[in-house]
Amino acid sequence: MRQERSGSQVNQSIAVSALLLAALFLLPLLVAAPFRSTLFEREEPVDETEREAPAPPFASGALDASRPLRVLDGAEVLEMDLGTYLVGVVRAEMPASFEQEALKAQAVAARTYTLYKLQSGGNHGEAADICTDHTCCQAYAGEDAARANWGEQAGAYEAKVEAAVRETDGETVLYGGVPILAVFHSASAGLTRAAGEVWVNDLPYLQAVDSPEPGDRIPNYYSRVEFTAEELKAKLQTAFPGADLSGGMEGWLKDPAADSAGSVDTLSVGGVTAKGTQVRSALGLRSACFTWEAQEGKMVFFVTGYGHGVGLSQYGAGAMAAAGADYREILTHYYTGVTVEPYRG
Numbered sequence: 630m631r632q633e634r635s636g637s638q639v640n641q642s643i644a645v646s647a648l649l650l651a652a653l654f655l656l657p658l659l660v661a662a663p664f665r666s667t668l669f670e671r672e673e674p675v676d677e678t679e680r681e682a683p684a685p686p687f688a689s690g691a692l693d694a695s696r697p698l699r700v701l702d703g704a705e706v707l708e709m710d711l712g713t714y715l716v717g718v719v720r721a722e723m724p725a726s727f728e729q730e731a732l733k734a735q736a737v738a739a740r741t742y743t744l745y746k747l748q749s750g751g752n753h754g755e756a757a758d759i760c761t762d763h764t765c766c767q768a769y770a771g772e773d774a775a776r777a778n779w780g781e782q783a784g785a786y787e788a789k790v791e792a793a794v795r796e797t798d799g800e801t802v803l804y805g806g807v808p809i810l811a812v813f814h815s816a817s818a819g820l821t822r823a824a825g826e827v828w829v830n831d832l833p834y835l836q837a838v839d840s841p842e843p844g845d846r847i848p849n850y851y852s853r854v855e856f857t858a859e860e861l862k863a864k865l866q867t868a869f870p871g872a873d874l875s876g877g878m879e880g881w882l883k884d885p886a887a888d889s890a891g892s893v894d895t896l897s898v899g900g901v902t903a904k905g906t907q908v909r910s911a912l913g914l915r916s917a918c919f920t921w922e923a924q925e926g927k928m929v930f931f932v933t934g935y936g937h938g939v940g941l942s943q944y945g946a947g948a949m950a951a952a953g954a955d956y957r958e959i960l961t962h963y964y965t966g967v968t969v970e971p972y973r974g
């Protein structure tokens with residue numbers, strides 16, 4: 630009996646342990662169950678009438694379709710026609726929430742830039758015509774990536790971008806009958822900058838013009854960056870090895886000369902004459918329209934606008950379109966002395 634009793638006690642404790650073990654494994658399922666049921670609910674079929682019909686794939690207009698392109702995307706070379714490429718560029722280069730005429734101006738500027746690169750040989754030799762790296766050629770976004778970024782607006786935005794390209798089929802900004810270097814930027818400081826003030830060569834069609842920037846509606850239109858003396862010294866010394874940065878930081882940057890757009894054309898960095906654009910890139914500022922001031926032991930930079938400031942301003946184009954300008958008016962405003970027409974050359 631004793632043995633039987635103790636045997637049944639052993640059996641009981643095994644049974645209890647088994648139950649506890651089972652409970653341990655079941656607990657997560659019990660906790661997860663409510664979430665699983667909501668997941669299942671989400672998978673309920675929706676009313677077919679509410680489901681968006683899949684849009685037909687983009688088809689370029691006749692002129693854009695007649696230009697095959699080899700687009701370097703990372704290590705891969707994608708083959709597509711000019712129109713298909715431009716849809717990817719407009720998706721990536723301008724917020725699709727912008728006015729339709731601004732998107733059309735962006736499409737024509739991107740087409741013009743691409744044709745200029747094709748005619749001037751581009752940056753990729755025999756390997757490709759153009760690439761998807763915005764620091765080299767132009768930004769590019771495939772449809773899936775853009776749709777994921779756009780969320781609920783994806784269908785409407787994709788339709789706007791495709792229409793901007795198709796409705797301007799082949800249209801190009803020309804100066805003297807040839808495609809121009811149609812550079813663009815995000816937001817100027819109220820005036821665009823002449824090419825010669827930013828880069829080495831001046832171009833007759835890239836001159837300073839007024840730009841109606843809606844500053845209060847542009848994210849980070851006015852930005853502020855601060856550096857400790859050590860941080861500032863390290864960055865300036867790397868970019869300008871000849872600069873004498875002895876003494877207090879208040880004396881390191883001197884004698885700023887403004888260009889016609891109010892951006893810093895040149896300044897002295899520790900006795901070395903530098904371009905405002907060089908200091909901009911050395912310090913990672915959003916534009917070369919900046920001032921600086923020592924505050925509480927730090928050097929603070931106040932910056933207006935975003936980008937190099939040359940050519941078409943995207944936010945300025947958006948403001949012009951909102952005020953009723955069409956894409957041709959926008960393009961001929963930002964690019965001096967040009968025409969906008971279908972180009973077959």
Ligand SMILES: [Zn+2]
Nearest residue numbers: 752760765766
């Ligand atoms: Zn490139």
